[in-house]
Amino acid sequence: MDDYPAGSLDHNAPLLVVSGLGTGATKPLLADPDLKERGTLIRSELPLIDGREAKAILHCIQEADATSWPWNPTETTKKYRFKIKTIGREFLLPPRRARLPEDYEAPLSPPVLHSPFSPLSPGSTLYPDGLIDARWLAKHQEFIPSICLSFYSLTSDPSLATLNDNQLKTDINAVKHALSQSGHKTRLAVVILSDQAPGAMEPFQERLENIRRSTGLDPKTSLFVLPTKRSEAELEVAADSVLSSVFMQATEYYRDLSRRTRKKRGRGVAPQPTIPPTSGTSHTLSLQGWNVRYDFKAAVFAEFRQDMEAALRSYEQAYESLFGTDVLETVPSWSPRFNDGRLLADVIAVRILRCLFWTGQSTAGVRRWQAHRYKLSDFLDQRGRGTQNYGWQAWESRWAEVMAQLVEKAKFPELEPSSLNLFRPPEKALSAERLQPWEMLHHPGYWYRISARHTLDRRKLAYSILKMPGSHQTQPYEEYPLEGQGTVHAQKVLTHLYLAIGEFQKRKQKRLAVEVALESSVELERIGAWKQLLEFLTPLWRTISFRSESWWNLTEALSWILRNAAARAGQADLVLAIDWELMNSRYNRRPQWQYDINKSLEGVEVEEAPELSLNDDAITSFLESSFVFKHGEGRAGQTCPAQLAITSKAFSGSTPVVLDEIRVEFEGSLRALHLEHESSSPKQTSSEPRGMVGHDDLTIAPGQTRVFEVDVPLREAGEGKATSVRVTLAPEAFTLNYTMKLREDNSTGVWYVAPAKRRVTRPNPLSIKVLPRPPKMEVKFVNVLKQYYAGEPIHVEVQLINEEDVDANTKLDVHLYGQDVPHFKAHAEDGSEDLSSAGEGEEAKLDGPAIGTIEASKSAKATVIIDPINRPTAYDLTIKAWYTLVTDPGTHIVQIVAFQLNIVNPFEASYDLVPRLHSDPWPSVFDYEAIKELDDNDGSFSRPRGLAQKWCLITRFGSFATEDLRVVDLDLQVKGTQGDVVCSASKNQTLPEDGILMAPKIMDEARFDLVAQKLSLDDRNPSTADLEFMVRWRRTSADPASTPNATTFLLDPFYVTVAEPRVLASVYYSVASSPSSSKSTTPSTPSLSSTSPQIIILDITIENPSSHFLTFGLTMEPSDEFAFSGAKTTSLNVLPVARRTVTYRLLPVVEGGSWIKPQIVVRDKYFQKVLKIIPTEGMKRQGDSIMIWVPGQDADDEKGEETSEE
């Protein structure tokens, strides 16, 4: 808009002159010396009002200046719009009439003088046939105020009141007079400031009334009283209301002016100039031309009144007339008036656009903008120099720029950057129409860009002049003005493009901004502003989304421009980076370009060899890398094979790249891996830890994939992950590091096996799990016995063999798991003290018998002793050997061994309790003394007095062990009795001195005598005894002096006394002795004689422990096997608590060494019940009867021993 005369396009607002508040001299309104000289001075004599309130009011008023307000109605919350000028106490009004030229001879009749701005006045620039120009606009906008707002002060001092009031009145009247004398219709408005509060104005009413009357001012429209004794906010409100009232006056003022213009137009004749033109064509302004002028004026006045619709109508009318008959078409294109007319057309068009925007008609605005373009181009094609020239493009550029600025000034809320809208939807009236997309008003960025495009076209056309044959020596494309510099197209283009970029960026159109930036960089390249170009483009090049979004052609376009600039500016690192990227064959091959990174810097001025680091976040190069661990797991101290593959996707035919070094970085416990070019000399002997280094020829040709297989040593336990691969190029001219991230994706890695490639089918081939170093301490159980038995203490020996390379500090943890675990102890070999286990139930543990330091390849021993266990069971014994190496005391290494202990009973036993005849006599009811003794001791003596019964416990025990065991001792113990009985057990036989050696699965028998005696004779309840059988034994390997192990068996309770009557049979062998002596013979091991016939004495004893008198019948059947003496049938009475014995003598008639079977029946006579006869020693039972052994040859009696009763 700056290309148009100042003020010609601005929005017009009423000019308000504020007088009396300013603090000093201000810029005079009139600058033109000629006008100044003849201007009318409007001056007030009263002093300026100073003070806080005056300043506040002035501030409020100046705030209301609408000069910088946006060109739309919505912004103003106020009802007025002013252009405000503050003056001191005086200002100049321009002369009403022009003067006659000095050399002009006075005609006969006095000439009609016109305004100095009119084409009628000879002094005017428009004389004689101009239409209208910016000076006329300036006259109304800058020079002639619609309102002069004068501030006066009302004194509150009564003594000065009259004097001051009179001065005031005089001054107001003088100003009024001066204004009316000037010929202009400027209105005077007076504000009287009082230092009182609004409520205290009553006393002054009379004075104010007086002033009003003598000055003839209307208190509603032109005389305002402003008590200043109030808050600033209230003052602001008051000032606001004054301005609102004054605005009405201003509107009236401009309405008057429009009315006058309309009146002139209505005359329908072209006015005659003051002096007819004598020079040139003597052409004067046609009536149509005058109509344009009048319409334009009317429109501007309407705009002053903020009546935009009226203004729009008038402007359109003026525009129509301008291009209508007899106005512009009559002006020859060489005439300056032609250009003036074009300018006016533009001005009107811009003002029309503003009116449209003001009323919200943005789409109509775009249409109008286009229409003016078409109109003007048509007009120029017909009347002017056409549109095929740079001038037209220059105008096009300006026209687009003006639109951009108009849109900016209109500040549509829909187009605010924060709304992110790119265009404004069409107004309602047009929304149903078929619209051109461009007719949606786009934001200024688009318009600036178009403007720049037209400038480019303008340059193209200007340059084309040069190419025409017979062109001038000068360079007309520089569009030489007569003096000064030619047009710098690039600068214009750049200005507009930068503005466009700004607008696009504000609306987050980052890609479009880059596109425009690309356009501007072409311009920068053209003018050789390399540095500027680099600054501008480098950040874009680094961050553009083209690359990540695969818009390769765009990336490439940008890169080449930047490379050129970088090469020119000597920015070697950038040149390298771009060359590095552009070698990728996905870009287009640049013809005649040598793709060789080593020669990148040829022709670039470089001070020192640059070193630069790139990574694939910013730049994607032609090299791609992948890394694969062959295994997902490995152990510390071992190695894992891995492959590093580097693929080149460079242009075929490009020079192979020679990498100086490849470095693979790891995360976690792995150290970096280096591959160095074989031929590279060991120049880099840097002090940094080099990790692992390998050497190979690192040349990679285009399209080639190099696979390097390495064994990666795994050092520490933990996760290890390959993170990046860095390749380094280091030819003489530069050093380039390029880092490629190894990205985690879910694809499986590729393991190359010549010739085909094989996939590693595990999810993340980049990482490896390194397991802890395997323990090299061997822990084993030594001297393990085949079987462990219940009842023996279990010794478990552990041997620790240190197979590590260094000494190990070792400690053991022993755990025992199982049901009801016993206590155990452990100690080391060196005789350290026993430690006892803790814990019961399921688990017992023992933390840390320290073994101490075991030297390398030496061993140590420890022993765990578990207390004897009484029952067969199973336990898990776990031994953890914790050790640290003396070289690395921080790392604990654990070796764990487990051992299952199966404990079985070495022996199993079965039992039989058989009755025996107790040899002691039963107490006799007839034995008075014995009874007496009983009575005496009753209650005070615990000796049992009850009946005693004798039993024999036959124990058969067998060895269940897997080896020979030596039984040292057998024992039976009475653990307890129930039923008031005393019970004692005694060994029936003795074992040999060194015990019995029992082979596996061999049975043996042991007999124990058991005597039970009731405590009381009267107690006849049966009683039981709990018995425990114990086998004491040793392993054959054990020390004979050591304590034997004891395996005990708990027996079920046995009845040891019975209350029922029973019949016991006992037998003796004698050689023809008298039957009466049989009782006194020793019961066991009868001495045998083979010489004389043997007599067998059979006693049948009936015991009656009950308190009943019982009668039994006894019958002895004769038999073929023997002869007998004794009662064949007899009856036997047994008293309560008594026993009786019937004796038979048998003479066997069978051969010795066989059994005979006497048939004896004992019958309870009362109950008619047969009692079973119970055999005792040396007898057995068969069916219901007893059997008696007839001894034959010697040693036959053994048989009797073993085949005992069932």
Place this chain on the structure above:
Amino acid sequence: MATAIPAIACLGVIGRNNNPLHTTILSTTTDPQTGRSAPLRTPLQFSLLLSSTLDIFESRARHAVASNTLLSGDFGLLHAVDDRLAAYGFETNTGVKFVAVVDMRGRILSGGGHGRPGGGGVTSPGGGVGGADATGAGGGAAASGTGPSSVVGAVGLRDGELKVVFRAMQTAYVRLLQNPFYDPEEGAKAGQLQQKRITSRRFAEEMRRIGDKWVPGV
């Protein structure tokens, strides 16, 4: 004065990750030197134009999220680059974007029939003619020096008028997806930058047919 009506100058298919999948460029103007039909812009310029629409797709999507409105597939007018070219957009629910660049004066109505200048268009399957000089912003249509009024664009467009184009494009794209050998995500896996373009000749031909056939519903 001939009257011009809109014609499609370029059809673009842009992938879910904003990667270009396909570009069809149609001739809508006449080369002043050779008199043959020619595209209005260079392939590079069309690429830039398509890329710039992504800003708008993004911004509209963000706006839709912010205001919690549901985006329908048709984005309507994305923007007009100048008084001739305007871009219209459509996004499928899988994030694939179709862009139609309309030349508002791409077809000249003369006498009875109408046709593209010079007849058949030139199709370029994406990519660009490389080289720095191709970026010259001055390569635009206005360089021919034709005044704006030599051809008047009389016919405007309503927002929904390109729906048929997008529907046809979507149908073609769906047909492409039905091809078991075409994997739209190929190469688009995490971190990979090499994203494949559509290479199906049938798809390209279909795009050209769609572009050629379309006339605004006058």
